[in-house]
Amino acid sequence: MSDNGGWSDPSRQGDQQKPSPGWQAPPPSFPQAPGYGSPRGYGKPGVIPLRPLSVGEILDGAINTMRRHPGLTFGVSAIVAVIEAALSLGASIWLLSEMGPIPPQPGPAATPQEALDYASAVLGQTAATLGVTLVITVLIRTFLTGFMTVVVGKAVLGKPITFGEALGELAPRLPALLGVTVLYTLMVAVGSVFFLVPGIWLYALFSLASPALVLEHGRVGQALNRSRLLVQGSWWRVFGVLLLTGVCATVIAFVIQIPFNLSAGVGGADMAELGSASIGVQLLSSAGQVVAQTLVAPFVAGATALLYIDQRMRKEGMDIQLARAAGAV
Template identity: 30%
Template sequence: MNENEVPGQGPDQQSAQQPQEPGQQPQQPAPPAHQPWGQSPYGPAVSQSPYGQPSYGQSPYGAYGQPASQQNPYGQQPGYGTPSRRPGIIPLTPLTLGDLLSGSFAAIRRNAAAVLGTALIVALIEIVVSVFATNVLFDATYSIILMEEGGQDPFMGDPLTNPVFGQLFGSIALLFLGALLAALAGIIANGVLAVVVLRSAAGLKTSLGQAWKLTGRQIWSLMGLALIYLVAGAIIFILFIGVIVGLVIAAVSEDGGMAALMGILLFVLTVASVVVSVWLYIKLVLAAAASAVELKGPFKAMGRSWSLTRGHWWRTLGIILLVAVIVGIIASIITTPLSMIGGVFAPLDPTTAMEEMMDSTRWWTLLSVAVSSLVNALALVYSSCLIALLYIDYRIRHESFDLDLAAAAEAAGAGDDERFSTVRDVQAAAGTDQLVPGRHPSGPSAPRGPSGPSGPSGL
C-alpha cells in the first residue's frame, strides 16, 4: 500500500484530496452518485442526445428532484419535417383487417354528405328503373290471369302484336337495363368514393359536390371501364346461351351422345367461367380507384390494378368475401322482415277479388324493391370505401405512398388524430380543396420509411 493512500478510499477520491501545486487550478469534485445526468465536469459532450437535448448542461429529463410522472423521458420530439403518423382515418402504415373495416366506417362518418349522397344517387337510379320494371311485370301477370279466367290463351297470336308479350319482354328488358345502370353507377361510385377516402386518409373532409367535381372528366373513363366489363360479361353470357341451345337441340333430336357431350361442355364452361371471372375481378378490383385518383384511362387503370394486386390476390379475395358476407347478412336482416310483413297483410280470403289481391301484392313488392335498392346502395358505398383503402394499402406497401399522404396532411395542417378523424374537423390550408393525394406525384418516391417491408403485413 502506498504511504499516501487512505484506507477505505479509492484512487479517485484520494486524488481529490491531494494538495495542489502552486498555480494549478483546483480540481472539480466528482458529481454526486445520485445525479448521473448533471453537468459533465469533463467539458462538452462529443455528441448530443438524439432526442433533442435543448442545450449543453441542461437535462432533458427536467430539473433534479422533479417527479418522474412529470418528466418526458425523450425531451421535446423533433418534427423532422413530417406530420404525425395518423392524420386521418387510418394509420400511415400497411393496413390490417381491423384498419380496413374501421377505416371504411370512419370514412362514411367523416364524409357523410359525400358518401351517403353518392349512395342516394345510386339508389335512386336503381329504384326508378326497378320499380318501373316490376310494375310492368305485374301488369303483364295480371293480364295473363284475366285472359286465362276468360278462357283465352294469352300466348296465342303474333308475339309482335300481342300486348302480353310486349309487357313481358318490356319488363325483362327494363330489369336488364336496371342491372346495367346499377353496375355502371357502382363503378362510378367506386371512383368517386376513392377520391373521398384518399382525402380522408390525409385528414381532409370532402363534400358531395366537391367529390364529383374532383372526379371530373374521369367519369367518362369510369364509364368506359364499366363498358369493358359489360362487354366481357356479354361474351360469357353468349357462350352460355350457345351451349344451352346446343344442349336443347341435342335433347330434342334424341341424340344421347350429343346431349351428354353438350351437358359436360356446359358444366366445364360454367366452372371455368366462374373461376376466371373471380380471378379477373380480384385482379381488376382497384381499376376504378386508379382511374379516378391517377387520371388514367380504362386500360391503363386495369393495368395499374393488375400490378398493385400482384402478390396480394388471396388476401384481397379473403377480405372482399368477408365483407360481402357481413354486408349480405346485414341486408338480409333489414329486407327479410319487410317481405314477411307483406305476406302477413296480403288478403287470404279466396273470395277476394283478384284485382284487390294483385294491388296489395304489387304495393308491398314495390316497397320491398325500393328498400332493397337503398340497402344495396349503402352496401355498395361501404364496399367502395373498403376497396379504396385496399388501393391505399397496396400503394403504401409497394410505393411508400404514406409519404404522399403525410405531405398532403402537412399541407392541410392536419395533426395526429387518435380517434380516427371521426370527430375532429380539420381546417384545411389554402389550396387543399383541389388536393387529391397521389394524383400529381412529384417524382419517384423517397426512400422507404418505417411503413416499408418491415411494417406489419398481416390482415
C-alpha cells in the same frame, strides 16, 4: 397539388415536367424509411394509419369514412339508391306488362308441353328483369363508386371535402370510369359463364381498376393495367378482402330487408311471385332495398378504395407520400 391530386402512376412520372407532392410513389432509388412497408408508419391523420393495413383496418377505415362524412356518404348513397330502385321497379313493371302474365303453374297431371311453357315464361321474365336491373345497377353505382373513391382519398389525409369539390373531381372521369366498369363486368361475366374459376380470378385481378382510374386520372387501359400490377403477387389477399367485404355487405343488407319483406308478405317469394305482386308490395320491398343499399353501397366502395391505397403502400411505399400530403412529415 398536381392536376390529378398527386395520385400519379409511377410508370408515367417520367412524362411529367416535375413531380407532384402527395400520392405518387417514390422513384426506385428512394431510400427506405419508417413507413415504407414498416408497421410503424406515420401516424393516423385521417381514417387509416399511414402504413400497410390489416384487413380489419381496411373495413374500419371504410366505416370511419362514413362516420366522418355522413352527409356526403349517406346522402349521396340514398339519392343513388332511390334512383336505382325507381328505375328498376319501373323497368320491371313495364317489362312484365309487355311480356304478359305467367301461365298457371301446371299440376301433377300436366303435359310436358305445359310444363315447358310455364318454365319458359318464368325463365324469360326472370332473365329480362334481372338483365335490365343489372344494367341500371352498373350505370347508377358507377357514379357512387367514383364519388366514394374521391371522398376516401381526402378522408385518408384527414382533409375536408364538399359535395361540389368531390363532384368536380369526379365529373371529368365519369365516361372513362363507366368504360372500366362495363369492361370489368363483361370480363367477369364471360369468365364466369364459361368456367367459374376464370371469372373469380378476373374479379380480383381488375378489382382496383376503378379507384386507380379515378385517383390517378389515367385512361381505361392504364387503369386495368394498374390494377393488374397492384394485385399481382397478392391475389389471394385481395380476393380475401373483397370476399369478406361482400359477405359483410350481403349479411347487413339481408338483415335490413327482412322486416320490409315480411311486412310486404314476400319473405319467401321468388322473382315471378314478386313481379306479379301488387304495386304496394313492390314499393315496400323496394324501400327495403333503398335502406339497405344506402348503408351497404358506400361501405363496399370505401373498402375497395382503401384496399387500392393499401396495395400502393405495400408495393410503392406511398405511405410517406401520404404523410407529406397530410403534413405528418
